[in-house]
Amino acid sequence: MKKLLILLVLLSHFTGSYAQTTLTFKPLRYDEDYSFLKDDTSKRWLETIKYTALSTSKSTYLSLGGEVRYQYFYVRNEDWGESPTDTDGYVLTRYLAHMDIHAGKHIRTFLQLQSSLANGKVSTSPVDENPLDLHQAFIDVNLYPTQKDKLIFRLGRQELSYGSQRLISVREGPNNRQAFDGLKAIYTHKQAKLDIFYSHYVAAKKGILDDRFNPDTKLWGAYIVKNNTGFLPQIDLYYLGLWKKEATFDEGQGQELRHSVGGRLWGNRGNWTYDAEGVYQFGDFNSHPISAWTASLNTNYKVDKIRYKPEIGLKTELISGDKAYEDEKLNTFNPLFPKGAYFGLAALIGPANLFDLHPYLKLELHKKLSWDIDYDVFWRYSRNDGLYAVNMTLLYSGKNINSTFIGQQLSTDLEYTPTDFLYFRTEFTWFHTGQFLTQAGAGKDILFTAFTAQLTF
Structure with a gap:
């Protein structure tokens, strides 16, 4: 807590010095472009670290940035009562620092270090604690930098994120973000963008600089985004391939x-916002055929002419599970590498063998302060399959359990963003167990509270 207090003091200095800024921080930090600061004469330290000329022509320059995030968690009956009791909670800390070097218009190198620490947690995984590792290190070759159509080849360790992050994401919620070693071609043409890539998943380890090349998990595919297609504002189409030496x-x-083939329709019309996605999967598991699928819908309506501008929405998902045990077929959907906080920061359940209904309400209490309320109800889609975590770890087998009702989850959170640099969030989640969990394990209700303070620069 002492470190957190020191951080908050530093944050107050940032808000006072840079209340107004033209800098924009993005979820993928390598997407940020500070070339507009080439002729900046303000000489403020932040603009200086964002654009430091390395040549007299200023065509070669260095950009620095980073992030500090503190999170406090308290969980009562963690893992529905299966984990050891923790009476005072724990703290997760994440540090990110990157260096972006542009050598003219054609060559660019991006390097990023990550340090994820856990303090007071009874048991940890590499997703919680990874003291220091090279998170990203890649080189870009831009073949047509001055033309409207662009073709970039990217080689090295890199973050991947596509669409709604249901299948491939940076895993922002957990303490340790995920990356891939690979080659990617990025083609941009008018209102369309196409990525083609081949990669190996980087498996996190608990040591220092030990996240080495991983031959056991491969991911490849093609993802195209088309904007302004006429009646439908945006559409995504994709193919993704996955090979794992061993899956459970x-x-x-x-x-x-x-193999995953999918499509996504998303956009807004007036006060309505919608996001619909469908995926079909096929392939081979342990010499047996795979046939799995998912369909999801997220739609909401914003009433912007009344106080607090309420946004009322509904999410729902159907995610296939295995039809029968020992039938030499697998129907369990694999979400590949999804966002960690899939159903809230508590991240209790993963998107496999699932049917859920998720109404929610968002209120804009202030321009910089929002309040969200979520209610989610979960069922197993198939009685002949188990319950999985977000990373596809099998939490409970479904064998000899007929009930499909998993439980109900009620969450609420406050988000405060005083400046572009600062982010605060407090969250409370209550999970009331259903009959499946009470039959499969200890089945205790979960109470989850969290507080997040984040500085981005």
Whole structure:
């Protein structure tokens, strides 16, 4: 807590000095472009670290940035009462620092270090604690930098994020973000963008600088985004391939080769916002065929002419599970590498073998302060499959349990963003267990509270 107090003092200095700024921080930090500061004469230190000329022509320059995030968690009955009791909670800390070097218009190198620490947590995984590692290190070759159509080749360790992050994401919620070693071609043409890539997933380890090349998990694919297609404002189409040396499902263990073909329609019309997505998967698991699928819908309506501008929405998902045990087929959907906080920061359940209804309400209490209320109800889609975590770890087998009702989750959070640099969030989640959890394990209700303070620069 002493470190947190020191951080808050530093944050107050930032807000006073840079209440107004033209800098924009993005979820993928390598997407930021500070070339507009080339002729900046303010000489303020922040603009200086964002654009430091390394040549007399200023065509070669250095940009620095980073992030500090503190999170306090308290969980009562963690893992529905299966984990050891923790009476005072724990703190997760994440540090990110990057260096972006542009050598003229054609060559660019991006390097990023990540340090994720856990203090007071009874048991940790590399997702919680990874003291120091090279998170990103890649080189870009831009073949046509001055033309409207652009073609960039990217080689090295890099973050990948696509669409709504249901299948491929940076895993922002957990303490340790995820990355891939690979080659990617990025083609941009008018109102369309196409990515083609081949990569190996970087498996996090608890040591220092030990997240090495991983031959056991491969991801490849193509993802195209088309804007302003006429009646439909935005559409995504994609193919994703996954190979894992060893995967585990309620059906068993074995080698997995899975192909995902999907599409996403998203956009807004007036006060309505919508996001619909469907995916079909096929392939081979342990010499048996795969046939799995998912369909999701997220729609909301914003009443912007009354106080607090309420936004009323509904999310729902159908995610396939295995139809039958020992039938030499696998129907369990694999979400690949989804965002960690899939159903809230508590991240209790993963998107496999699931049917959920999720109404929510958002209120804009102030321009910089919002209040969200979420209610989610979960069922197993198939009685012949288990319950999975976000990372596809099997939490409970579905064998010999007929009930499909998993439980109900009520969450609420306050988000405060005083400046572009600062972000604060406090969250409370209550999970009331259903019959499946009470039959499968300890089945205790979960109370989850969290506080987040984040500085981005």
